[in-house]
Amino acid sequence: MEHMDHTEHLEHTETPADMKSKIWNTxxxxxxxxxxxxxxxxxxxxxxxxxxxxxxxxxxVVKAWYIVGIFMHMKFERKVLxxxxxxxxxxxxFFIALMLIEGDFTYLLRW
Amino acid sequence: xxxxxxxxTDKKTAWGGGKxxxxxxxxxLMMWIFLLSDAFTFSSLLIAYGFIRYSFPSPMxxxxxxxxxxxxxxxxxxxxxxxxFVQNHWPAPELVFNHxxxxxxxxxxxxxxxxMTFILIFSSVTMVLAVEAGHRMQKKEVANYMLxxxxxxxxxxxxxxxxxxxxxxxxxxxxxxxxxxxxxAALFFIVTGFHGFHVFSGVVLNxxxxxxxxxxxxxxxxxxxxxxxxxxxxxxxxxVWVFVFTFFYLI
Numbered sequence: 207m208e209h210m211d212h213t214e215h216l217e218h219t220e221t222p223a224d225m226k227s228k229i230w231n232t233x234x235x236x237x238x239x240x241x242x243x244x245x246x247x248x249x250x251x252x253x254x255x256x257x258x259x260x261x262x263x264x265x266x267v268v269k270a271w272y273i274v275g276i277f278m279h280m281k282f283e284r285k286v287l288x289x290x291x292x293x294x295x296x297x298x299x300f301f302i303a304l305m306l307i308e309g310d311f312t313y314l315l316r317w
Numbered sequence: 318x319x320x321x322x323x324x325x326t327d328k329k330t331a332w333g334g335g336k337x338x339x340x341x342x343x344x345x346l347m348m349w350i351f352l353l354s355d356a357f358t359f360s361s362l363l364i365a366y367g368f369i370r371y372s373f374p375s376p377m378x379x380x381x382x383x384x385x386x387x388x389x390x391x392x393x394x395x396x397x398x399x400x401x402f403v404q405n406h407w408p409a410p411e412l413v414f415n416h417x418x419x420x421x422x423x424x425x426x427x428x429x430x431x432x433m434t435f436i437l438i439f440s441s442v443t444m445v446l447a448v449e450a451g452h453r454m455q456k457k458e459v460a461n462y463m464l465x466x467x468x469x470x471x472x473x474x475x476x477x478x479x480x481x482x483x484x485x486x487x488x489x490x491x492x493x494x495x496x497x498x499x500x501x502a503a504l505f506f507i508v509t510g511f512h513g514f515h516v517f518s519g520v521v522l523n524x525x526x527x528x529x530x531x532x533x534x535x536x537x538x539x540x541x542x543x544x545x546x547x548x549x550x551x552x553x554x555x556x557v558w559v560f561v562f563t564f565f566y567l568i
Contacts, residue, residue, distance in 0.1 A: 226449060240431065278553075313371060
């Protein structure tokens with residue numbers, strides 16, 4: 207039985223030519239953002255406000271944007287795929303914010 | 318046959334065939350959808366964390382701790398004596414996670430978790446470099462980068478295991494801990510354990526695909542898309558860690 211080696215033709219979206227430099231740039235950006243994260247944490251140690259938490263969540267989302275956009279190639283895929291993934295996650299961010307606020311109310315109720 | 322519908326087989330029309338939705342292959346699309354569902358699972362855990370964390374009083378006011386050159390042998394007991402770990406106040410992360418392997422007794426707040434974050438981000442970089450090499454059909458390069466990714470993943474798992482061991486050694490259990498409310502350690506173990514499980518399965522998948530790359534399976538197939546799919550999973554694991562790190566250690 208002859209085994210036919212065939213190369214499959216796969217549908218895919220093109221990767222930009224300068225992908226490698228984009229990858230390393232993204233790495234430095236992510237590293238920088240993490241350092242900012244930790245520096246901010248120690249700088250704002252004595253403050254306890256929702257604003258501080260929102261700042262950390264925003265930084266996390268920015269990092270997520272780079273990881274999903276460049277590393278997971280989302281930026282170069284069809285827009286509709288991007289929406290399919292991003293739009294449900296907006297609900298999640300909303301949900302997280304709501305639960306942080308709910309936690310606050312529960313705290314007031316308990317203590 | 319009077320009425321026959323002529324379905325166009327012209328490849329340029331939508332029904333002509335030869336097109337995949339979103340211009341991605343079936344396997345890649347399914348991986349994206351799976352990652353979306355997994356994102357919901359992790360989100361629900363982090364939402365629960367947010368709620369529980371904020372239902373307790375915040376870490377106490379005098380938690381500004383300057384790095385000490387030498388800290389007492391039993392740091393936890395010293396902090397307990399100073400009244401810094403009160404059972405109904407949520408503990409300050411920089412007081413709990415201040416250890417580092419091989420450096421005993423020195424107060425290094427959040428150093429170790431920063432190292433873990435760096436390891437995981439770097440392994441993500443090597444993974445995407447493997448994918449990029451796959452686009453150019455460079456088998457050896459793909460294999461090298463995948464090996465680096467596997468090593469990074471294994472290093473992260475080792476770090477997490479050390480973190481757990483130290484934490485358990487200091488008295489953290491699922492049913493209680495000396496630092497604050499019972500949920501603190503319980504949530505820590507559940508969420509980092511669930512994430513660690515994903516890292517572990519990611520490493521296993523990476524090893525399988527790495528062996529396939531070495532075998533030349535993808536050279537024969539003509540494309541390295543499997544590396545890409547497994548890469549998506551690995552980046553997802555890194556992404557979740559970014560949020561776990563943000564929520565557990567910073568918020």
